[in-house]
Amino acid sequence: MNSRREFLSFLAASPLAFGADDVISDPKQALDIMDFEEAARRKIPIAHWAYMATGVDDDATLHANRDGLLRLKVRPRRLVDVSKVDSSVELFGTKWPSPVYISACGSQKAFHPDGELGTARAAKAKNAAQMLSTVSSTSVEDVAAALGRPPWYQMYAPRQWEGVEKMVARVEAAGCTVMFLTVDVNPGRNTETQRRLSKADTRNCTVCHGSGGPGSNSTRPMVAGINGGILGQAITWDFVDRLRKLTRMKLLIKGIETHEDAQLAVEHGVDGMVVSNHGGRAMDADRATIDVLPEVVEVVHGRVPVLVDGGFRRGSDVFKALALGATAVGIGRPYLWGLGAFGQPGVERVLDIFHAELLLTMRQCGTRSIAEITRAYVS
Numbered sequence: 001m002n003s004r005r006e007f008l009s010f011l012a013a014s015p016l017a018f019g020a021d022d023v024i025s026d027p028k029q030a031l032d033i034m035d036f037e038e039a040a041r042r043k044i045p046i047a048h049w050a051y052m053a054t055g056v057d058d059d060a061t062l063h064a065n066r067d068g069l070l071r072l073k074v075r076p077r078r079l080v081d082v083s084k085v086d087s088s089v090e091l092f093g094t095k096w097p098s099p100v101y102i103s104a105c106g107s108q109k110a111f112h113p114d115g116e117l118g119t120a121r122a123a124k125a126k127n128a129a130q131m132l133s134t135v136s137s138t139s140v141e142d143v144a145a146a147l148g149r150p151p152w153y154q155m156y157a158p159r160q161w162e163g164v165e166k167m168v169a170r171v172e173a174a175g176c177t178v179m180f181l182t183v184d185v186n187p188g189r190n191t192e193t194q195r196r197l198s199k200a201d202t203r204n205c206t207v208c209h210g211s212g213g214p215g216s217n218s219t220r221p222m223v224a225g226i227n228g229g230i231l232g233q234a235i236t237w238d239f240v241d242r243l244r245k246l247t248r249m250k251l252l253i254k255g256i257e258t259h260e261d262a263q264l265a266v267e268h269g270v271d272g273m274v275v276s277n278h279g280g281r282a283m284d285a286d287r288a289t290i291d292v293l294p295e296v297v298e299v300v301h302g303r304v305p306v307l308v309d310g311g312f313r314r315g316s317d318v319f320k321a322l323a324l325g326a327t328a329v330g331i332g333r334p335y336l337w338g339l340g341a342f343g344q345p346g347v348e349r350v351l352d353i354f355h356a357e358l359l360l361t362m363r364q365c366g367t368r369s370i371a372e373i374t375r376a377y378v379s
């Protein structure tokens with residue numbers, strides 16, 4: 001500490017300066033990702049917070065994702081020249097400075113008035129990949145404009161084939177080249193925590209959501225005009241085959257949790273997959289995604305990229321997934337916390353913290369590139 005200014009900025013970043021209750025009031029004060037959670041909770045209406053925070057049933061899978069990551073440990077190697085470290089990855093012809101991408105989360109205007117546009121502007125500023133949800137509160141066209149490139153698109157399959165064709169044509173016309181088909185919530189789910197917490201919200205939902213209430217198509221521009229709606233229970237691998245033939249976009253499946261399905265996915269010609277349990281929001285007896293990852297990586301055997309998400313909150317978490325063979329790591333709630341607390345600057349800071357922590361972990365472990373992070377670095 002060699003100047004008064006440095007001392008003051010040290011104090012500003014100190015938990016002591018957060019105020020009596022330790023909640024950050026500026027993204028710069030955040031020391032880690034979790035600092036955004038409480039800041040967001042205080043600003044977001046309780047029913048909307050409930051939608052974000054919930055898992056299903058007892059929220060056991062939600063917690064399992066974290067527990068799995070915390071159980072896994074790294075095996076750092078010493079005395080390696082780590083003065084230059086490069087965390088960039090290439091995915092589908094694009095080079096990204098970090099393997100951390102923004103995974104699809106619906107209805108982002110529920111967390112901040114800027115919604116998906118705030119997220120897109122942050123992703124643009126930090127050159128991060130952004131996946132846009134089918135149930136977004138902003139259209140793919142508007143997000144592409146704010147992002148300065150088309151986003152990755154996440155599809156919830158329309159129930160009628162005509163709707164699938166319409167949705168694919170629209171996102172292709174918007175310039176999207178990568179699409180993720182999410183397959184883990186089609187059977188239905190029980191978001192108990194959401195329903196429990198929402199009881200405390202006494203506002204009249206129809207004032208903002210219209211007569212259809214939350215989830216109605218009037219607030220979901222990508223679902224509006226899709227006859228029959230989305231998320232049928234009859235979807236099978238035949239659907240994947242038809243979709244594969246329909247689109248020139250790269251097609252990935254999001255929500256793989258077994259090596260059997262990973263093998264089927266490759267056989268059905270997909271370009272990649274995400275090991276995901278929807279952030280613990282689909283079923284409540286699932287394994288941590290970090291525990292599923294090795295069996296999927298083994299059976300896929302490098303034929304297509306394997307991505308993973310669920311519970312990633314630290315750069316060291318990301319490092320662990322890379323060591324187990326993931327090509328990239330998705331985040332959900334962390335950037336929603338940043339968005340809900342501070343809008344675009346919050347999302348930017350979340351991405352910055354992940355990046356800084358990953359670089360530090362790479363240095364600590366003596367790995368200078370993503371390629372150098374192998375299984376030998378975890379135990």
Ligand SMILES: Cc1cc2nc3c(=O)[nH]c(=O)nc-3n(C[C@H](O)[C@H](O)[C@H](O)COP(=O)(O)O)c2cc1C
Nearest residue numbers: 052103104105106133182278279310311331332333
């Ligand atoms: C509020 C919220 C909304 C979500 N909406 C979608 C969605 O529309 N489509 C989808 O494929 N996944 C959705 N997800 C799952 C995320 O894409 C991702 O798989 C998950 O959040 C990762 O776990 P994490 O939140 O622990 O980082 C959502 C997650 C949250 C928290």
